[in-house]
Amino acid sequence: MVRDRFLLVCLGVCVAAGLWGLYWIPQRQLEAAGLTGGWGTIAQYLISTVILLPFAIYYLIKRNQSGFGLIAAGTLMGGGIVCYANSLLLTEVMRTMLLFYLTPFWATLIEIVFLRQRPGWWRILSLPLAIAGAMIVIGRGQTFPMPANVGDWLALSGGAIYAAGAARIQHSKVTNVFPIIFAFFFYGSIVAIIQGMIFANQLGPAPEVARLATMVPWLLALSLFFFIPTNAIISWAPSQISTGLFSILILSELIFGTISAALWANEAFGPREIIGSGCILLAGILEVALAPRQSSQTNIRKAGIENAESGDSQR
Secondary structure, X not given: OHHHHHHXXXXXXXXXXXXXXXXXXHHHHHHHOOOOHHHHHXXXXXXXXXXXXXXXXXXXXXXXXXXXXXXXXXXXXXXXXXXXXXXXXXXXXXXXXXXXXXXXXXXXXXXXXXXXXXXXXXHHHHHHHHHHHHHHHHHOOOOOOOOOXXXXXXXXXXHHHHHHHHHHHHOOOOOXXXXXXXXXXXXXXHXXXXXXXXXXXXXXXXXXXXXXXXXXXXXXXXXXXXXXXXXXXXXXXXXXXXXXXXXHHOOHHHHHHHHHHHHHOOOOOXXXXXXXXXXXXXXXXXXXXXXXXXXXXXXXXXXXXXXXXXXXXXX
């Protein structure tokens, strides 16, 4: 039972993160309608926050677990993705993705230095495989880029910040989905607005009110059926699995993105993409197959204890 749930969580992360590899499809439509990448990020966070806010207030009154208290976790995870999104405006896409997807390295470093955890021997195999796979898929034969501008540093720091947020959630006492996802969007919105003011020139002109009004139904649909569900799974997963494993599984976005671009955008898909995707896939399989059951059992027991305590307090 425990192992089955552990595998289900891992599968959920792979699918949810992988779906983000398809986000370029609606993103192109939004950009064509006048919503540039920077404003799209702000809209994504704000609309999702507004949708979730009434439920957060209800949770605050009834259950005292609204997500308002998860300041560090929400700011780190939400802010990490904002850094990633805004770095796309300030540097080349390839450089952004290569630097951000050092996340498995940062996650392993955080586990060793700050969490005092010793990763299993299989990490010696899976970590190089994951990073090498990302470089092969994205790098297109180029050497690894050293940070050279603001966008590069945003991408590099975004990956580290995101990994730190995952670690914070893993070791928090909160395992319910809603407080975590609300914190992600609420505090991520604050970071998005602050960075929006800092990089106002790069965001481009705000869309006209009339044009924005025509996009609201699409943005609402994206929030309800894409942003919130996928980020709920991705943000909640670190409370159930290790930070290192999580950081490798989210690389499924690169595999989905590469295949979808080949199918629908006539992008190249040859030996390089196959080898790189295979390395990422093998790294994930190694981590899932060899991950100790004890870590998943600990998290699930923690969830059970918390739910029991919540039930006792309500009674």
